Each structure stands twice: as structure tokens, then as C-alpha cells.
Amino acid sequence: MVLQVKKACKNFGGLSALSDVSFSINQGEIFGLIGPNGAGKTTMFNLITSMFTPTSGEIIFNEDNINGLKPHLITKKGICRTFQNIRLFPQMTAEENVMVGEHCRSKSGVFSSVFRTKSQRKEEERIRSKANELLEFVGLGGFADVVSDSLAYGQQRRLEIARALASSPQLLLLDEPAAGMNETETSELFHLIKKIQEQSITVLLIEHDMPLVMKLCDRIAVLNFGKKIAEGTPAEIQNNSDVIEAYLGSEEEDLYA
């Protein structure tokens, strides 16, 4: 098991954003986290990446309890994420953005950088070539020198994935990667995520595009109002009455509608 979330709770003041949510993700899986708006999906991501500390509960990554670790150490341990509202470094080129992603897998400091030691130059070379490989991998091969701000929306989403992959994660968290994409872009994204899975990287995915989620995910957990209401394979989820109710409302309501 790569990630185990045990009874995670998060309160903001009196508001409970997540209560007693537990699930676990197996190595190499694509795991979907779905639910209506405000169900607590992004809060879950923020707990896993330690942007927030859980009010109670445990998050265990590769048998280590990672509660309360600093976010940059979480990345070093092998969890990296993308953001729902794209957060690239706008004035950097695509290549530089990805190179920043490799920060925690490199180690040159001030003096080796200034005096250009041999190991620093080698490392820089390695970082740059890996960045270009990753750009190629997500289909941005020709865009290395383009300032990320001037990339198209779908390209920015893929660049964010490349930047996250640059930290060599074992677990990749994708927060609505298909948001705002058209059908062609979404199908490209589908193949990209499959390719990421082939590299034995585990993926945790938040997504509203149901056809994509059902095609892509091995297992799915459904959140509603901060509680987990279902977990299972796509087929099980599609036929789960609680899930249908959360998304479409109950049949009784339909009668009055």
C-alpha cells in the first residue's frame, strides 16, 4: 500500500470539511476521488501534501506517518501534486518550470553554483536534459523556451504535470487535470495518465469529468459533505444508490421536480 488515510478529519473553525475519511491506495493504481462541489476533495489533497494539518486522523505513506511534515519534505518523500487553479511560475519558461520541479532531487548550493564546480555543472546538465525529456513526455517538446504564461490552457495543465513528475514522485496527485479541456485534449490527457501509470507511478485523481474517471480509474472513492459515501470499482460506483443520490438527488425529489 502506497498511501493510507486513516480517519482523517479537518475542521475549519466550526465547519467540518472532512470527517472520518479513510481509504488506501495500492501501488501502481489510478485512484479516483470524486464528489460534488465542496465535498472536501481538495481539502483531502491539502492534508496529504501537508498544506493543512489534519484535525485528527493519520496519513501514512509507505509505512511512515507523514502528519505535520513540512510540505517540501512531503515532496522529497515522493508525493507531488498539481493544482486545481493552475499554479505555474508565470514568467519562467516551460523548461525552467520543470527544472524547478527537480529541486528536491538535486543538491547544488550557493558556492558550488557560483564557482561552477564539476559536480554542479554535471547536475545542471542532468536536470536540463531530464526536464526536456519530461516536456517531450507530456507532449510539449517544442515549447521549452516558451514563457509558461503564454502557453495555451491545456498545455499549461500538461506542463504542471511535467513539473510535478520532475520531482520523481511515487504518488502523483492530480487536481482536476481535465478541467476546461475539450474532447481531444481530454483524450490526450487520458493517454498521458495511462503512460504515467506504466512508469509505475501511483496516481490519485480528482476529476469531475465522469466518463474520463470511469475509463481511467481502477478504484474510486466518493465524498459528499466531507464524508466518504462509497468506495469501489467504477462499475460498483456507477450502480451505487448513495452515489446516484448525491449526484442526481433522490427519486422522491424527482417526483416533485
Place this chain on the structure above:
Amino acid sequence: MLAELINPYYLQVASFILINIILGVSIYITLSTGQLSLANAGFMGIGAYTSALLTLNFDLPIIGGILAGTLLAGVFGILIGIPTLRLQGVYLAIVTLGFGEVIRVIFVNWESMTKGAVGLSGIPHMGRELLNTLKEFGFDPKILGLQNNQFVFLAIFLILLGVTISIITFFRRQNRSRVGRAFAAIKLDEKAAESMGINITYYKVLAFAQGALVAGFAGALFAHVLAYISPADFAYHRAVEILIFAVFGGSEVIWGPVFGALFLTVMPEVLRFISEYRYMIYGLIIIIMMAVRPQGLIDVNILNWLKLKTSKRRQKHGTSSQKSM
């Protein structure tokens, strides 16, 4: 021949330009992680007073004094940098400005040590000390066809020039490396930088301490070039002046504050008749720059345009220019 060309007055002005450039670099470094610090005048004062007092009272050689002043300013940089980590923008500016004032007030009131508002005079002069040392080895500036004071000012200028070029080279190289990318990432989006594995605490304190070190270094040089310092040299006016170098020249690239310091130090000398209105003009510059060009005069686009221009010209003249930075 050489003697006629060398005018001590111009050399003195040039030396102050170089010191101001170093100060401009110091504010640029902290700004490159997105932290606006106005404490650099205070750090400068710490560097200046430390070095001056050590050389005056303990006969420390000038180099030792400068080193101690620089390091002490750096230590204060760390001490101020850590508690202000959570502050941003205007809040950080106010706190650091307050710190600078505290430092100045200490210089004014610690009379037994700093001689208060009167200031310290008779600080060992870098150029003259150098001349005296060289004379012991039988060197005479007349060999170069120079008067004593011409040699003194020329020596200071050359030392400062070397130092300034080294500092700029240091930070240009740092910028184009893993550390520089981390700085830029923090400036552009702190949360994203953090979740990409960058230890923002470390890099923000590092930038703050580096800025303080460089400002303290500039202050120590200032003390040994002028041979006289008083608390007024490191007051609010100085803090604003350093800020203006970055606001006017730009803070996106290191050449911005360098150009700002150069231009704004030369201007009052060239236009002597307006130097009385300097601070009024500074105020005006801030307003105009904020309205018209908030990123400052020199930014990445201008640099790229200049590079293009020079490479085109070189191509016209037939010399190869494939290699650019």
C-alpha cells in the same frame, strides 16, 4: 600624461557610484525572493560602525574590520530574517524600516562607544593606508607619474571596481543555478514553490542574510573610503535611496538596480543646481515609475532587445556572434 587624466574628484564620485551599486545589489537580492526589506541602511550602518570601531580602537587591519563588519551585518540579517518570515509586502517593509531606525537611534545614543550624533572621524582611510604600506616597501607613486592623492583615489576606485564586479558576477552566477531558480520560484508563487519541494524558510532567510551581508560590506567600505561616518549616513533617507535604485532601475534583473544606482548617483553631480531638490525628485520618480513602469526601467524585455541589437550589429560587421548568454 596619466597624471593629467586622473582627477581625484571624479574618482571620488566614481567610488560612491560603486558603493551605491553594491547597495543596489543588496536590495535586489532580498527582492529576488519577493521580500521587500528596507533594513539595508541599518545593515550598512552595522557594517560601517563595526569596522570603524574595530580599526580605531583595536588597531585591526582594515581588511579584518571590513570582514567583521560584513559578518556581523549578516548575523543581524539572519536574526531579523527569521522572525519576519511570515510577513509580506508592506508589513515586512514597515518592520524592516523600523529596525533601521532602531539601529540609527542606538548609534546616536550609545555615546560612550559611537560618539553619538557627532559621528566617528579619523577612521583609517583605505587608500592612504595602502599607500603607506606600499611606501614601506619603497614604492613611490611618482614612478607612475602620479601625485600621492591621485594614487590614493585611483587605488580606492580600482579596489571598489574589482569588488563590485566580483559581487555582480557572484549573484549573476547564483541566479542562473538551482539556488536562483528557487529564489525566483518563491517570488512568483510561494505555495507552489513549497509543494515543488523547495524549503522556503531556508531560501528566504538565505536571501535576507545575503542582502544584509552585502549591505554591511558596502557600509564597511563606505567607512574606510570616507574616513568619517555619523548616524545620519544610515538614516531613513539612505533606506529610501537604496529602494529608489531598485524602483527606478528595476528589480527583475540585477542590471536594474546597478543602472539605477549609477544613474541616480551621477545625476545630482552632473546637475549640481538641482541636488538640493534631490529628495523631491526621488519622490516624483517613485510616483511616475509606479504609474508608468512599475517594473523599473530595465527589465527582461529590454535586455533581450539590447542583446538582439548587439548581435545584429555584430553580424553586420561580419564577426561571428553565435554564442550569446
